[in-house]
Amino acid sequence: MNRFDYIRPVSVPEAIAAAAVPGSAYLAAGTNLLDLMKVGASRPERVINITRLPGLDRIEWLPDGGVRVGTLVRNSDLAYDERFAKTFPVVAEALLSGASAQLRNAATVGGNLMQRTRCAYFHDLAGACNRREPGSGCDALGGENRLQAVLGWSEHCIATHPSDFCVPLAALDAIVEVEGPHGGREIALDTLHRLPGATPEQETALLPGELIVALRLPAEASSFSRNARYIKLRERTSYAFAVVSAAAALEVEGGTIRKARIALGGVAAKPWRAREAEALLEGKQATAQAFAEAAELALAEARPSGDNAFKIELAHRIVTRALSLALEGTPQAMPALPASPFPALSGANHVI
């Protein structure tokens, strides 16, 4: 790990002023940043600890029924908040399907939004990576790339965004509140993360020094609470990033879909909202045929970036599965294996 100056601001304005100096990085729990610093993929000269900033660790319910979640709220505290989990179950399920219990206890809301790609070449200093070192090339192209992007990638970068949490947030029109050197502003979560194009190093819409202070979910997003699921395919049962995942949320009336929300994870450099697929479903009967057509449309522009054509078919199936499970209804209790496409083994007798 490189040497750095450690700065402990006591207010948001002080933190933002400190971060105005180039080479600065905000530190919350550090579960991603420290990991990257250990391998040298991230080398901030100044680390600004924001964990002591006042007022950023609250879950506040808004008069209209929406919610405002402070950037320092821990992933586990949000997922297990009873009212939050009941109102936005697809978000709670995504949170609990990510990382491990230890990491969820530490990791923050803002940190999850700002986490970097898990592309092995981004982490490996011996490899070329345009995202880490602009202009150096992309060793993932033509390398080990079976888990890389199938949507929105460019010849400059084929990395994916690893967050589970961000997938239902994109589907439910979450808003990110930021404060910065030029004041505060709001960014739709769907536009927070950028596709690589020719500048993969520009990962988010945040300007230098800007700090995420809160996340908002609009009241309208609560109308999906009865029919919403996050489903995630992993290479092992638990504690793994998504190969592909999907959040599906439906408002159904007498078998007819009034509203639909769909987003995919693990397929692109950002959580991938599938608006055309949503529009196709609205007003239609909720049938397997309709769900398959929606999945087809969601992946119409997908193309392999290497040895990963299988992900397109998997993504197609996971969208269909998420939609049909959402139609079955949000489970009364959080499943033993959140987001698992497989039936739970509860009651299995291999432990006596």
Add this chain to the structure above:
Amino acid sequence: MSLSIGLTINGQPRTVALDDPRVTLLDLLRERLDLTGTKKGCDRGQCGACTVLVDGRRINSCLALAASLDGATVTTIEGLADGEALHPVQAAFIEHDGFQCGFCTPGQIMSAIGLIAEGHAGDDPERIRELMSGNICRCGAYQGITEAVLEAQKTLAERNRRDAA
């Protein structure tokens, strides 16, 4: 650059002078405070061997900067036993063969204590396996670990009932 932080470690208040802000909680415990019960496995948050309780919550000590924990209460494997009397989770791991080589065990035990305190598993072995998935055991003692957590949870619940009565 020198930083002074205060920590309560296994019930003991300590003032620690950090000559370097890069020190993780794990390295502070092992290298500077001689508390080597907490193990360094992957040092990347992937194996769980370094699990400790910070303010009662289980976290990976390898991914926490010590400097950022000023004022925190830390419990490590060394802080569990009461003299010769083992903590119920420790006793249950022995009873149920919850380990073989023992390297991951301090992390498993600290994680199990965190899991029981969180109270989300009930008596469902599947939930216990899922909520212990951040602790890897390369000897594959998972069945014993699951049984140990189930029994220790029962023992602790009974003890709490007795204490409340």
